[in-house]
Amino acid sequence: MLRKPLKKTPMDESSQDLWQRGWYRFARPCASPNFGPRPGGIVIDLVVLHSISLPPGHYGTPHVAELFTNQLDWNAHPYFKTIEGLQVSAHFFITRHGDLWQFVSCEDRAWHAGVSSYRGKSNCNDDSIGIELEGLEGDTFTDAQYEALQSLMPALGVQYPIRHIAGHEHIAPGRKEDPGPGMRWDYLQDSLGFPEAFYPSSTHLQQPKK
Numbered sequence: 001m002l003r004k005p006l007k008k009t010p011m012d013e014s015s016q017d018l019w020q021r022g023w024y025r026f027a028r029p030c031a032s033p034n035f036g037p038r039p040g041g042i043v044i045d046l047v048v049l050h051s052i053s054l055p056p057g058h059y060g061t062p063h064v065a066e067l068f069t070n071q072l073d074w075n076a077h078p079y080f081k082t083i084e085g086l087q088v089s090a091h092f093f094i095t096r097h098g099d100l101w102q103f104v105s106c107e108d109r110a111w112h113a114g115v116s117s118y119r120g121k122s123n124c125n126d127d128s129i130g131i132e133l134e135g136l137e138g139d140t141f142t143d144a145q146y147e148a149l150q151s152l153m154p155a156l157g158v159q160y161p162i163r164h165i166a167g168h169e170h171i172a173p174g175r176k177e178d179p180g181p182g183m184r185w186d187y188l189q190d191s192l193g194f195p196e197a198f199y200p201s202s203t204h205l206q207q208p209k210k
């Protein structure tokens, strides 16, 4: 079902060249049915970073893409029975090799955040873009994944008025723990080119900039 993702980088591309109706040119599209319209008048100013692997800790499987497209065989692994019927999606998924997939147009509302609240607003799915990194809470992420973020995040920044970058753990504290302590927020701050104020303040306390 899944073809090999494209491996390109955006160089000197205008916003029009990079995006078509919310679909990023350098991501491999794999359309998910799990989305809906965003509420009218919202401003997409938040990027939410997640981690996921299926089964947890198993990398390189097709199961995340299968989950996001409602094609996961719930009987294929005991863990899958514990999430049977789950209908979720993220806009983007970045594999351990840095391959970038897109499941939902950024113009639409993907189902990644759940019950959530951040920067004084609830229902973060309404006005955020969700990026899933193949990983596990507590595990680190690969250089290829950071490189993929370094291409994708600036491209999001030219198309949407991004002002906040947070983890699922920050928008649903106590309920969610991803992407977890393996995420190098300090490195993201240094490498993505967004102001420090865009990042979670608690992170600054845990991982002060050198």
Ligand SMILES: [Zn+2]
Binding pocket: 049, 050, 051, 112, 168, 176, 178
């Ligand atoms: Zn998450």
